[in-house]
Amino acid sequence: MLLSNFFDNLSSFASEGSNWVFFVFALMAISGAIFMISYTKVVHMVVSLALTFISLAGLYILLEAEFVAVVQVLIYAGAISILMIFGIMLTKHRGEEVEAQRPLHNILLIIGSVALLGVLFYAIQTADFPDAGKFNPGDDNTAEIGKLLFNVHVIPFELISVLLTVALIGAIVIAKREEE
Structure with a gap:
């Protein structure tokens, strides 16, 4: 019963185009955040952060919050990213040693991320949300x-x-x- 309900919800989720756009923007935001903490070069980190900011602006567009999306692009993706790049260029960086890769750590990270995704997906599928038709944003x-x-x-x-x-x-x- 629960498994068939899960697949019914999954098929109704996949049938709408806005859900696919949400999925792409959410995947870009999460990927940018993961790249941000994974890269060792600071400029690459800033570019990953800018990707996260831009994908969040896309999510705001889907929520019909156009003003917040434009502010997100102008302030965060534009100004903050440029400010961080200028800060990097104007400061002195010493050669920092990168620690050795830990494959067990990476495997546990992937398992934890997939488990968190599963828990969040289950919580969202079983949640009782109010009717969206009652909200009129103007x-x-x-x-x-x-x-x-x-x-x-x-x-x-x-x-x-x-x-x-x-x-x-x-x-x-x-x-x-x-x-x-």
Whole structure:
């Protein structure tokens, strides 16, 4: 009974194109994260992180959160990745020794990852989600976010801009001290 229910859910999942797109973006995000922690060269790590950020933007598009997806690409995939690359280029790196490969560690990592995937898949398949038809996100998410940001939440928005300016000035002061 449980096995036939599993295959029925799997076939209904595979029949929709948006689920396949979700699967591709999720696989890209997970792969980018795994590559990020697996690579030894820092530039390769940043590129893997950018892949994860871009695939998360794709997932936001699927959730009809276009504003968050654009911000994800602009801020994280663009600005943060470039900032990390500049930080890498401007700092001195000593030759770090890479430890020997541990095949048992890699095998246990793969087994743990597959087990986690199985547990998550089972939990999602047996969960009782509310009806998605009741949710109406509105016609224009970006306009609604703008109204909330500049009318209701204008004080926290301005405080964040002051905080970012202070952080930028602090980073410049610290960089000047190290230069001298």
